[in-house]
Amino acid sequence: MFILILFIIMVLASLFSFAFTDRRREYALIATAIFLIATIVYSTLRFSTGYGSGGFRSESVYNLAPSIGIAFSIGVSGFADALLILSGIVIFIAAFIAGKHEFTQTMYSYIMITEVGLYGILISRDFLFFYIFWEVVLIPVYFMVAQYGGRNKDHVSLKFFVYTHIGSVFLLLAIFTVYAYHYDATGVFTFEIGALMQSKYIDMIPTALRYFAFFGFLFAFLVKMPSFPLHSWLPDTYETSPYPGTVILAGGLSLMGGYGLFGILMPIYSSLGTGILQLLVALGIISLLYFSFTALIQKNLKRMMAFASAGAMGFVTLSFGAGLLEGTKYTASLELAGGMFQIVAHGLIMAMIFTALYFIKISTGKETTYGLGGIYREVPMLSTFLLAGLLASLGLPGLAGFIGEFSILVGSFAAIGWLILLVILGMIVTASYHIWAAQRSLYGPYNENLGKIADLTPSRFAILIGTFAAIFILGIVPNLIYGILVSYVGGII
Amino acid sequence: MTAAIISLSGAQALVTFTPEIFLGLVGFIILALGTFRIEKRIISWISFGALGISAIMVFFLSPVGKSLFNGTFQYSDFGIYFAIVMLLSGMLISYPATRSIKSKSEVFYATLLFVSVGMIFAAFSYNIITLFVAFESVSIGTYVLASFGKSRRNLEGTIKYFFTGTIATAFILFGASFFFLQTGTFNLQVLKSASPSPELLISLVFLIIGFGFKLAIFPMHQWALDAYDGTENSISAYLAAGSKVLAFLVILKIFLVGFSSDFRDVSYLFIILSILTMTYGNVAALSQNNLKRLLAYSSIAQAGYLILVLAVVGFVGNTNSAVVDVAVAAGMFYALVYVFMKGGAFITLNLIKKDNVMISDVSGLAKKSPATAVSFAVMLLALAGVPITGGFFAKYLLFLSLIEGNLWWLAIIAILNSAISVFYYFRIILYMFGKDPIPGESFDMSTSTRVPIYASAFITVALSVVVIWWPSLISMANGLFG
Numbered sequence: 019m020f021i022l023i024l025f026i027i028m029v030l031a032s033l034f035s036f037a038f039t040d041r042r043r044e045y046a047l048i049a050t051a052i053f054l055i056a057t058i059v060y061s062t063l064r065f066s067t068g069y070g071s072g073g074f075r076s077e078s079v080y081n082l083a084p085s086i087g088i089a090f091s092i093g094v095s096g097f098a099d100a101l102l103i104l105s106g107i108v109i110f111i112a113a114f115i116a117g118k119h120e121f122t123q124t125m126y127s128y129i130m131i132t133e134v135g136l137y138g139i140l141i142s143r144d145f146l147f148f149y150i151f152w153e154v155v156l157i158p159v160y161f162m163v164a165q166y167g168g169r170n171k172d173h174v175s176l177k178f179f180v181y182t183h184i185g186s187v188f189l190l191l192a193i194f195t196v197y198a199y200h201y202d203a204t205g206v207f208t209f210e211i212g213a214l215m216q217s218k219y220i221d222m223i224p225t226a227l228r229y230f231a232f233f234g235f236l237f238a239f240l241v242k243m244p245s246f247p248l249h250s251w252l253p254d255t256y257e258t259s260p261y262p263g264t265v266i267l268a269g270g271l272s273l274m275g276g277y278g279l280f281g282i283l284m285p286i287y288s289s290l291g292t293g294i295l296q297l298l299v300a301l302g303i304i305s306l307l308y309f310s311f312t313a314l315i316q317k318n319l320k321r322m323m324a325f326a327s328a329g330a331m332g333f334v335t336l337s338f339g340a341g342l343l344e345g346t347k348y349t350a351s352l353e354l355a356g357g358m359f360q361i362v363a364h365g366l367i368m369a370m371i372f373t374a375l376y377f378i379k380i381s382t383g384k385e386t387t388y389g390l391g392g393i394y395r396e397v398p399m400l401s402t403f404l405l406a407g408l409l410a411s412l413g414l415p416g417l418a419g420f421i422g423e424f425s426i427l428v429g430s431f432a433a434i435g436w437l438i439l440l441v442i443l444g445m446i447v448t449a450s451y452h453i454w455a456a457q458r459s460l461y462g463p464y465n466e467n468l469g470k471i472a473d474l475t476p477s478r479f480a481i482l483i484g485t486f487a488a489i490f491i492l493g494i495v496p497n498l499i500y501g502i503l504v505s506y507v508g509g510i511i
Numbered sequence: 512m513t514a515a516i517i518s519l520s521g522a523q524a525l526v527t528f529t530p531e532i533f534l535g536l537v538g539f540i541i542l543a544l545g546t547f548r549i550e551k552r553i554i555s556w557i558s559f560g561a562l563g564i565s566a567i568m569v570f571f572l573s574p575v576g577k578s579l580f581n582g583t584f585q586y587s588d589f590g591i592y593f594a595i596v597m598l599l600s601g602m603l604i605s606y607p608a609t610r611s612i613k614s615k616s617e618v619f620y621a622t623l624l625f626v627s628v629g630m631i632f633a634a635f636s637y638n639i640i641t642l643f644v645a646f647e648s649v650s651i652g653t654y655v656l657a658s659f660g661k662s663r664r665n666l667e668g669t670i671k672y673f674f675t676g677t678i679a680t681a682f683i684l685f686g687a688s689f690f691f692l693q694t695g696t697f698n699l700q701v702l703k704s705a706s707p708s709p710e711l712l713i714s715l716v717f718l719i720i721g722f723g724f725k726l727a728i729f730p731m732h733q734w735a736l737d738a739y740d741g742t743e744n745s746i747s748a749y750l751a752a753g754s755k756v757l758a759f760l761v762i763l764k765i766f767l768v769g770f771s772s773d774f775r776d777v778s779y780l781f782i783i784l785s786i787l788t789m790t791y792g793n794v795a796a797l798s799q800n801n802l803k804r805l806l807a808y809s810s811i812a813q814a815g816y817l818i819l820v821l822a823v824v825g826f827v828g829n830t831n832s833a834v835v836d837v838a839v840a841a842g843m844f845y846a847l848v849y850v851f852m853k854g855g856a857f858i859t860l861n862l863i864k865k866d867n868v869m870i871s872d873v874s875g876l877a878k879k880s881p882a883t884a885v886s887f888a889v890m891l892l893a894l895a896g897v898p899i900t901g902g903f904f905a906k907y908l909l910f911l912s913l914i915e916g917n918l919w920w921l922a923i924i925a926i927l928n929s930a931i932s933v934f935y936y937f938r939i940i941l942y943m944f945g946k947d948p949i950p951g952e953s954f955d956m957s958t959s960t961r962v963p964i965y966a967s968a969f970i971t972v973a974l975s976v977v978v979i980w981w982p983s984l985i986s987m988a989n990g991l992f993g
Binding site: 083085086088146149150153154157160164165171179180183184187190191194195197198201227230 | 837877881892897898899903907910911914915919922923926927929930933934937938940941944945978979980981982985
């Protein structure tokens with residue numbers, strides 16, 4: 019009930035934000051901060067009572083059209099709860115760094131609507147509403163890019179929308195398939211995710227159509243991740259989008275793909291078959307390698323980090339495939355929980371990196387490695403934060419990124435054997451371009467063309483140290499959410 | 512005693528025609544008012560009110576479950592629904608039309624009301640000849656409406672519309688006569704079992720060509736581009752919304768009721784036609800820079816989605832199955848949303864003062880008037896089928912029925928088409944939100960322009976709440992088969 023009330027307040031608050039003619043930033047900041055705190059309070063209460071088997075807590079169901087199975091039904095699992103906190107943090111950061119002078123008032127409304135969409139996806143237990151919120155997220159992000167984006171914004175925003183929209187419509191068809199065959203099997207119309215996503219019903223679908231449904235789901239989720247062959251919207255969109263938008267894209271939108279895999283598809287893992295899982299493992303490894311090598315040759319830091327983000331999500335795809343291939347081995351839960359942990363860690367780290375890059379961009383007007391250079395001399399604090407973000411991103415022990423990558427690596431070995439060397443190669447390349455970027459842009463001789471630049475203001479310092487604290491605490495005490503994720507996996511497998 | 516006299520004289524039938532008679536009377540009163548030089552705004556409000564009152568009359572006074580003149584007119588919730596939808600499309604344009612009418616407004620509004628009379632008749636009619644007459648009375652009325660305006664370009668479009676319309680009429684009559692040859696009656700519900708005789712096939716082909724012209728499906732669409740492009744915006748809205756819904760309704764009746772439903776050829780024909788129509792409309796719209804022609808192409812594509820209903824129903828065959836009900840309900844809901852999203856989109860063009868509206872003319876609309884820009888964007892999103900608008904739910908129901916009817920591949924084609932359509936709808940949105948206003952140009956921000964835009968955008972979104980009433984919509988759907 020709590021989460022429903024919170025969600026309704028969010029919807030109303032985001033609509034109400036349009037009524038403000040000025041001071042919308044302050045309003046958005048207060049609102050998103052309240053949502054974040056409320057989510058954390060809710061989660062703490064939930065965590066303390068425990069999730070038991072980690073399954074979904076069905077909170078409330080409102081039947082809208084029972085005869086065709088449409089209901090507004092919401093519920094939160096341990097995993098979804100972790101992502102709720104993550105999206106709360108990411109959205110707050112985005113609202114915080116969106117400066118008053120760069121953006122008009124609508125920007126803050128877009129950010130709040132994105133939050134509504136993300137929360138809606140995570141709490142919906144009904145496929146119809148899941149799909150609606152899945153699409154709702156696209157629209158404000160599209161407008162962010164189209165209105166405030168940089169070079170080529172028309173072309174890029176359209177490409178982003180069409181690409182992800184095609185993913186979505188296949189998701190819709192897949193949902194229909196499952197829905198229609200569930201009716202054939204039981205005589206009941208329902209869009210309830212828990213009822214539809216059961217292997218016993220999925221297995222009854224004729225093979226060709228079953229694979230069509232899997233294709234629909236995976237296509238939609240992998241576009242959002244993004245995974246290797248479906249990524250071409252990513253670098254352009256990340257680069258063109260204004261920085262708050264990039265933070266949302268990297269921290270918020272990529273979690274949608276991960277949630278789709280672990281939250282929607284995992285319960286029917288036994289129907290997926292080894293073929294599909296192996297394909298996912300392959301895509302994960304290819305993504306990691308391909309994006310690492312592509313990032314290596316990027317000169318624009320924002321674009322490089324876009325590829326880094328996609329590469330880190332490759333770990334998630336890999337962990338999903340490899341973890342489920344292992345079946346009931348003890349490493350499976352390590353691996354799967356690691357994948358989910360990676361989604362959370364990746365969101366936080368990318369939010370921090372893009373925030374730091376944004377502050378550098380504001381101070382210097384540059385975002386390329388050759389345009390910067392040695393800025394540590396002038397802005398030591400800012401440089402340190404960017405370095406910290408980069409180190410977290412490459413998986414330095416003690417920070418959140420390490421926990422996810424480590425458990426995935428340990429777990430994968432059981433499933434994929436010596437192919438793990440490819441993953442390690444990917445990690446080495448990842449580390450090298452991170453270090454190279456830090457070295458080239460932060461250290462070395464100062465690029466005197468930049469002149470005098472200002473270091474962090476107290477408020478900017480606060481947002482960076484806050485995000486870093488979260489990354490650091492999760493790195494030291496991963497069990498804050500790791501235990502919950504393990505019990506979530508245990509409830510399903 | 513009175514009741515006995517009424518029933519004796521057969522006048523009881525007339526009582527059920529109260530809405531039609533009322534509308535016709537008001538039409539003549541408006542014509543008379545014209546001689547007193549009444550202001551056109553007042554006339555427009557009178558006709559708005561008359562259409563609204565007749566919609567209420569249709570809702571309350573129609574004797575549901577009754578049939579008149581040996582089944583020529585049959586009253587069901589299905590017919591009431593469509594009658595109200597078409598009356599709503601008339602109401603939608605009655606206010607914005609004041610803007611484009613320079614003189615003789617009474618003729619325009621009287622014609623609008625007479626056309627609406629024909630629409631109500633068509634909603635309840637189950638006889639190929641009364642359907643034809645009702646349909647033709649609408650067509651002739653719309654020829655008159657389409658010629659309102661001054662420029663030569665305008666007249667060219669109208670003349671094209673008139674000629675193709677007349678030719679289509681001939682095709683329809685020819686098809687109807689072959690229908691009579693086979694069945695011995697004009698009643699649509701006679702043919703119960705399929706026997707694909709040559710007469711029936713000829714009739715099918717001719718009727719499809721005739722009504723295909725009216726619905727502007729590929730390859731009978733060419734007139735529509737010029738007609739929509741050449742006429743005033745509010746009238747294009749009426750042609751694209753009200754008149755198209757009517758054509759859709761008549762097609763539903765003639766091909767699904769008239770030709771027995773296990774007549775597979777109907778399904779095959781409409782599957783092919785719908786694929787061609789959707790794809791052609793969407794692909795051709797991609798390269799359009801003329802905003803009005805773009806919307807015209809998009810309405811051709813939308814007609815392709817609409818006739819998917821016939822494809823499913825024909826494919827499933829059994830009219831008692833739940834899939835058929837869902838499909839017809841999808842068509843019903845699509846028609847309702849369509850009136851507001853398409854009609855609203857055409858009315859929005861009133862914002863631009865020029866004759867020849869290019870996409871670049873909406874540049875910077877968001878900066879000058881955020882509310883209208885958002886409203887237009889809502890309608891475009893609805894046309895593209897993006898959630899939280901009624902347009903999404905209409906498409907959603909349609910694709911759901913396709914999948915339940917086992918037409919997977921057709922659903923994929925339709926959905927890919929709707930993904931293509933995103934391109935050109937979003938191009939317009941990009942111009943509105945991303946570009947700066949053209950210096951020296953201003954938008955028409957008068958009340959008669961803005962209010963209908965807000966209203967139709969609001970209704971387009973509000974219709975998504977109709978989800979709750981889908982079950983009753985589905986239960987209405989079987990009324991199609993009488």
